[in-house]
Amino acid sequence: MKRYITRRDFLRNAGIGTVGLALGPALLKDVFAQKPERxxxxxxxxxxxxxxxxxxxxxxxxxxxxxxxxxxxxxxxxxxxxxxxxxxxxxxxxxxxxxxxxxxxxxxxxxxxxxxxxxxxxxxxxxxxxxxxxxxxxxxxxxxxxxxxxxxxxDPGDYRKSLWEKVGKPEGPVTWEDLLTYGTRIKKELGVQMGIGMSQELDSNMAGRALLWSFDTAIQDENENVILDNKKTVEAVKFMAELYKNTLTPEVFGWTAASNNQLLIAGRASYILNSISAYRSAQKDVPEVAKDVFFTPALKGPRGKAWACExxxxxxxxxxxxxxxxxxxxxxxxxxxxxxxxxxxxxxxxxxxxxxxxxxxxxxxxxxxxxxxxxxxxxxxxxxxEDPFALPGERKDKLLPLRDAEKWSTNVGHPGPANPAEGEIFSTFVIPNMLAKVAQEKQSAEESVKQAEEECKKIFEKWRAQGLVGKKK
Amino acid sequence: MKERYLLERENILAPLLLFPVVIYVILLVGFPFVMAFVYSFSNVTVGNPDYKIVGIRNFIDIIGDKVFQKSLGNTFIFTFVSISIVLILSHILAEVLIREFRGKWLVRFLILMPWTAPIALGTIGYLWFLDSVFSPIDWILRSFGLLGSPDALLGPMSNMYWLGRPGLAMVSVILVHVWRLLPLGTVILIAGMNSIPREILEAAQVDGAGYFRRLFNITLPLLFPVIGVTVLFAALFTFTDMTVVWVLTMGGPPPHSTQVLASLAFLKGIQGGDLAQGAAISLFFFPVLAGVAAIVLGLVKKAVVT
Structure with missing residues (x-):
């Protein structure tokens, strides 16, 4: 047996090794190329x-x-x-x-x-x-x-039919004015409030926008000009203050994303503005309440327009x-x-x-x-x-009023696009704050709207300078 | 004597041991601070890391902003009231806990619990306590006839709506924060009290000094450096904290009743997308906290009893 390496062995092995090293990656690449990288x-x-x-x-x-x-x-x-x-x-x-x-x-x-x-x-x-x-x-x-x-x-309205029946409105509210008229009676006569948030959270933002649009006003117009400070906004803000005084409680200023579900499930809301998720939760947790929950499409404003925010x-x-x-x-x-x-x-x-x-x-x-x-x-x-998720013994046609919801639903930024300025106004809760200040009697509707418009204008100018919001027209 | 090894030399060993800390501070404190400083003079947004320098425009905008002014005021109220309550309560607790009694370990454990629990988790617990429908506090108040009837002391409404009424919301936020900070204050003060020589207090007692005489003439002056450190820590934690506010109220109820600078910086910078303004707001912490630290440490240095 050879115990030592000859010069010839060394050269041969070194040569094989060198060739192997040179060709190795190429050969391996070919092998792996057949299987695409996951x-x-x-x-x-x-x-x-x-x-x-x-x-x-x-x-x-x-x-x-x-x-x-x-x-x-x-x-x-x-x-x-x-x-x-x-x-x-x-x-x-x-x-x-x-x-x-x-x-x-x-x-x-x-x-x-x-x-x-x-x-x-x-x-x-x-x-x-x-x-x-x-x-x-x-x-x-x-x-x-x-x-x-x-x-x-x-984002429909969810109402408790039994309560609305007792005040003579079994089909629920059709207009914002109905909310005030019948909601007031339900709170006074039956002791049950409504739940429409005016807080620094998502649902309050939706509710505030739905109110403004249904009162024929908005933060911006189609061309992305701020138009908030006008008589119709003041009218909407005054209406909300009235609604608060007669149908809501201070809990709406501490509203959270869970409040709708919570209040509905607790049986302490005659009307909320929420998706059907609150109702689905009630179906699971308190079927007797869920069976009493019915839906309304966007409510009509004083001039007949009805919009809801998605x-x-x-x-x-x-x-x-x-x-x-x-x-x-x-x-x-x-x-x-x-x-x-x-x-x-x-x-x-x-x-x-x-x-x-x-x-x-x-x-x-x-x-x-x-x-x-x-x-x-x-x-x-x-x-x-015919709701396939209806509980046994529950009416199956409850979702019918929501069938054509895309006709009365719209986007944040309506009637314009959902630009970053609208996004910042949404995320910093300018609209719920504008409404709440008047409901809390901290400011007049005119002052609150004016202040909100100033905030909105600043935000719009900033994003306009970034080139993401259209030029003033 | 000359050291044999390099690591035995103080001028080498000391910087070497400090090096990791310096790197840590530069990376985790210095770098974000410089970034915040640069961002505050720019027009950077969350969605666009490319930016232009816009001078002091952000500072002018936020100083004129009513929400900022309100948040600044809230921050001072939140900090001042929280620290005052923490100081008083932690002193009382420390007085109790330096004495021997049965079950002392359990009391100590319970008092330290809030400090060991994650702050967000503890605060979520308080969300339930202060809930507008299911609050157990309201339930107790109703049970005692203090709430929910026409002649009730706290009003005819079925609930207090702790987080829906501006004044009560601020009280709630402060109390939860006090609950959070109390263990820290108590532990620091216990350490301070234990370091006061018993002979001094005993001698004063023998000389006829009552409890309050001893408290104001001996204990508090000797504790001053420790109280200074407690105030400094509590101020730092409170001024920069947004967890309690964010979890309980998100700065509400409207109009920004419990908004503090830290939550406003997050609201504007991250939620609103205007990172530059968020950075400018957060920079307001720096002079205030640097000033507080300088004053407190200066006073503590003067007051150190040698």
């Missing part, structure tokens, strides 16, 4: 108000990943943390590939990709988008789709730092739209589609088949005519 798609979204939606969505996303040879990771966080989390991701330059907001994230426009192609593709495949969904994802000044809006949530609007963005995965992210969003029948069903009708003409996929969809339903519109009409 990518990861990261999604960030809120923990849904209806938990069964998340229980459906997460496995759906995973399955989609398997079909596309992608690992899909879905992270859920509280809705209040969405903005701050994404802000830190923008600052760090890395993070999730899709971020689903529940309010228009228009101020993030410079940091996200233009989703014009997805929006166009979706319109081609699924038909026309509801107009306020477009206004919540498109900046007409920069001509950029900063987001893709796949769905939204109806309760939640799902706008997904793809950050610029995720451009490597943009193709996957876009495909995921389009496929989600194609499967929106499941999203509607799994959210127990909390979520409505932005594209009503989307065809209903064939086969077993995980819900009882609806005869003749070819599009989401058909499904929506059928389910809202």
């Amino acid at each position: 990518r990861t798609l990261r999604i960030l979204q809120w923990s849904h108000f209806v938990p069964r939606y998340d229980r459906w969505f997460d496995p759906y996303a995973k399955r989609w990943g398997e079909e596309h040879n992608v690992d899909v990771i879905v992270d859920h966080i509280g809705l209040a943390d969405l903005r701050s989390t994404f802000a830190s991701e923008v600052a760090a330059g890395k993070g999730h590939d899709i971020i689903e907001f529940i309010a228009p994230p228009s101020d993030f426009e410079p940091s996200v990709l233009d989703l014009k192609d997805v929006n166009q593709e979706a319109q081609k495949k699924f038909g026309k988008q509801v107009p306020f969904a477009t206004r919540s994802s498109y900046n007409p000044n920069t001509k950029k789709f900063y987001g893709f809006c796949h769905g939204w949530t109806i 309760h939640v609007i799902y706008v997904s963005v793809i950050p610029k730092f995720a451009s490597k995965n943009a193709d996957l992210a876009k495909q995921f969003l389009l496929d989600l739209c194609a499967n929106y029948d499941r999203a509607m069903w799994e959210s127990a009708l909390y979520g409505s589609p932005s594209f009503f003409s989307t065809p209903v996929p064939s086969g077993d969809r995980g819900y009882p088949q609806v005869k003749g339903a070819k599009t989401l519109r058909d499904l929506h009409n059928a389910w809202f005519s």
